[in-house]
Amino acid sequence: xxxxxxxxxxxxxxxxxxxxxxxxxxxxxxxxxxxxxxxxxxxxxxxxxxxxxxxxxxxxxxxxxxxxxxxxxxxxxxxxxxxxxxxxxxxxxxxxxxxxxxxxxxxxxxxxxxxxxxxxxxxxxxxxxxxxxxxxxxxxxxxxxxxxxxxxxxxxxxxxxxxxxxxxxxxxxxxxxxxxxxxxxxxxxxxxxxxxxxxxxxxxxxxxxxxxxxxxxxxxxxxxxxxxxxxxxxxxxxxxxxxxxxxxxxxxxxxxxxxxxxxxxxxxxxxxxxxxxxxxxxxxxxxxxxxxxxxxxxxxxxxxxxxxxxxxxxxxxxxxxxxxxxxxxxxxxxxxxxxxx
Amino acid sequence: xxxxxxxxxxxxxxxxxxxxxxxxxxxxxxxxxxxxxxxxxxxxxxxxxxxxxxxxxxxxxxxxxxxxxxxxxxxxxxxxxxxxxxxxxxxxxxxxxxxxxxxxxxxxxxxxxxxxxxxxxxxxxxxxxxxxxxxxxxxxxxxxxxxxxxxxxxxxxxxxxxxxxxx
Numbered sequence: 001x002x003x004x005x006x007x008x009x010x011x012x013x014x015x016x017x018x019x020x021x022x023x024x025x026x027x028x029x030x031x032x033x034x035x036x037x038x039x040x041x042x043x044x045x046x047x048x049x050x051x052x053x054x055x056x057x058x059x060x061x062x063x064x065x066x067x068x069x070x071x072x073x074x075x076x077x078x079x080x081x082x083x084x085x086x087x088x089x090x091x092x093x094x095x096x097x098x099x100x101x102x103x104x105x106x107x108x109x110x111x112x113x114x115x116x117x118x119x120x121x122x123x124x125x126x127x128x129x130x131x132x133x134x135x136x137x138x139x140x141x142x143x144x145x146x147x148x149x150x151x152x153x154x155x156x157x158x159x160x161x162x163x164x165x166x167x168x169x170x171x172x173x174x175x176x177x178x179x180x181x182x183x184x185x186x187x188x189x190x191x192x193x194x195x196x197x198x199x200x201x202x203x204x205x206x207x208x209x210x211x212x213x214x215x216x217x218x219x220x221x222x223x224x225x226x227x228x229x230x231x232x233x234x235x236x237x238x239x240x241x242x243x244x245x246x247x248x249x250x251x252x253x254x255x256x257x258x259x260x261x262x263x264x265x266x267x268x269x270x271x272x273x274x275x276x277x278x279x280x281x282x283x284x285x286x287x288x289x290x291x292x293x294x295x296x297x298x299x300x301x302x303x304x305x306x307x308x309x310x311x312x313x314x315x316x317x318x319x320x321x322x323x324x325x326x327x328x329x330x331x332x333x334x335x336x337x338x339x340x341x
Numbered sequence: 342x343x344x345x346x347x348x349x350x351x352x353x354x355x356x357x358x359x360x361x362x363x364x365x366x367x368x369x370x371x372x373x374x375x376x377x378x379x380x381x382x383x384x385x386x387x388x389x390x391x392x393x394x395x396x397x398x399x400x401x402x403x404x405x406x407x408x409x410x411x412x413x414x415x416x417x418x419x420x421x422x423x424x425x426x427x428x429x430x431x432x433x434x435x436x437x438x439x440x441x442x443x444x445x446x447x448x449x450x451x452x453x454x455x456x457x458x459x460x461x462x463x464x465x466x467x468x469x470x471x472x473x474x475x476x477x478x479x480x481x482x483x484x485x486x487x488x489x490x491x492x493x494x495x496x497x498x499x500x501x502x503x504x505x506x507x508x
Contacts, residue, residue: 041363042356044374306356307349 015108022097026255026293027248032059033294034301035251042305066244074237076137085135086238086245088128093249095121096256101176103269103285104277114175115167118260119160122215125253126152129224132246133234144233147312148224151214154319155221159211161327165204165334166197166264179268183276196267203330205265207323209299212257214319216250219304223312254300255293262292387495389468390451392482394490395442399463402437406455406464414448415455416441442484447477467493 006014036058040047048055073082098121099114101107111117126149133145167173170181185195198205214221225233235246262268269285270276310318365371376383385391402419418441423433456464467490474480482490500506 038360041360041373044359044363046363046373046375046377049377302353302356306352 019094019097019108022100022102023094023252023255024248026258026290026297027252028059029294030251030254030297030301032056034297038298038301039305063244066247067241069240071240071242072237074137077237078135078137081131081135082237083242085128085132086242086249088131089125090245090249090252092121092125092128093252093256095124096253097259099175100256100259100263100289101179101269101285102289103282104176104279106269106282106285107176110176111174113173115163115173115178115260115264118175119156119163122253122256122260123152123156125249129234132238136234136237138237140231141234141236144224144226144230144236147230148217148234151217151221151224151315154316155211155214155323158207158319158323158327159215161324161331162201162204162207162211163264165201165327165330168331168334168338169197169201175263175268178264179270180276182267183270183272193272194267194270196265198265201265201330201334203326204334205261207327207330208261208265209296210323211319212261213300213303214315216254216257216300218254218300220307220310221315222309223315226309254297258293258296258300259289261296262289266292266296268292385468385470387468387498388466389470390453390466391468391470392446392466392472392490392493393444393449393453393456393487394465394467394494395484395487396463396465396491397439397442397484397488399461400439400442401461401463402439403460405458405460409454409458411452411454412448412450414445416443416445439484442487443481444487445481446472447480465491465494467491468495469493 032055036047036055048058051057051061073079096118098108099111099118101110101114129148129152130145133141133143133148136142166178170178172178172181182196183194187193187195187199193199217224223233224230225235230236235243238246269281269289271284271288274281274284274288362371363373402417404417407413407415407417417439419437419439421435422438424436426433453466456466469490472480472482
């Protein structure tokens with residue numbers, strides 16, 4: 001696209017830089033705009049105001065604080081696994097962004113089965129969380145880790161089933177293909193908006209958002225870190241920069257799920273009225289996708305700061321008795337309509 | 342399920358309304374419930390229990406306040422002196438001179454019993470609240486400092502109609 005041959009090591013460097021930016025920018029923006037500011041406004045206060053104009057530098061202050069702290073590990077902890085766990089969680093977030101397209105050729109790896117890959121790596125984060133819970137040598141951590149495992153497995157299913165509806169309608173597992181299908185789609189013969197699957201797969205979108213809320217262990221589903229029951233769940237023994245990595249991973253994965261939701265249901269980097277294959281879309285596309293991600297993240301955090309926590313049994317019942325049947329019915333309906341139209 | 346959904350949406354409405362209220366400027370009736378403290382200050386109510394001020398001239402070293410203090414945070418020392426008689430030919434009077442009157446605000450729990458119990462109106466509440474110190478020992482206010490607080494004591498409110506006047 002650029003017309004310059006970049007050596008392999010240069011490409012690797014650029015990709016590393018790109019994915020780091022893609023992970024950190026949405027995560028940092030979400031922490032400042034939603035975690036610091038929006039929740040404060042919901043509680044009728046202003047939030048951080050001192051570090052930088054309107055507290056915009058607060059994030060750097062927080063990071064600096066975490067980096068100063070001692071990197072502790074409990075005496076009886078399984079040191080190697082304890083130290084590796086946050087890295088595993090963060091790496092899974094990076095891997096999700098690998099498959100998400102930002103523009104016609106601005107994609108780290110254009111897999112034929114991109115959405116399959118993305119959903120597969122999101123479920124890897126449970127491994128890191130279980131590692132953290134198990135190796136901490138702490139009953140609260142273990143309980144938190146097990147709760148996280150049970151919850152993430154329970155909600156993985158409705159999420160995948162919700163995505164199947166989109167895949168049936170788009171007819172492809174390729175993320176670029178899903179974006180193109182929404183851009184070129186028509187609703188009852190009218191193609192002015194394309195066919196963002198938010199409209200035709202609304203049930204799937206709602207299931208996907210609920211399931212990703214649970215996958216992110218955001219508040220109505222935050223039993224794994226329920227502070228009033230489990231201290232901080234699998235995070236209890238972490239401090240310093242390892243806690244910071246968990247913290248970044250939490251918000252970066254919120255960004256990753258928002259990116260998936262925007263790509264699957266909101267049309268991804270494409271906008272009605274903009275061409276699908278112009279090379280300037282490689283610059284405009286990321287901005288469009290970022291905007292859509294921010295809207296989705298607003299919903300995620302809005303829900304997070306509105307509701308109290310589910311009970312563990314309510315959580316499981318909600319997943320298995322309501323979401324999974326609803327998702328299956330959605331697949332059936334989508335399949336029937338796909339044949340009819 | 343059908344019963345749950347309206348309540349769930351109502352909850353989202355509550356938080357969204359609160360956001361709009363907080364970001365609306367104060368002059369349009371919005372704004373946060375909090376105050377950006379060091380930059381803007383809330384005026385405390387006139388009878389706020391901020392700090393206790395001492396009117397030295399009224400104190401007779403009777404020790405009632407020190408004895409009634411639940412935290413034992415008032416330290417009083419005094420001595421007796423002979424004062425000239427009130428009318429010529431009389432006996433010289435005994436007067437109590439206040440040597441030390443300290444309140445340790447690190448201990449004080451702002452119950453106000455000392456102010457209530459003082460029979461000679463020597464102790465007053467002042468709404469002043471900004472006297473934090475970097476060192477805990479400096480929270481012990483001596484009688485000079487307690488006297489300085491007298492300037493911040495608000496005027497006593499008007500008595501109600503028909504109330505007993507103090508003689």
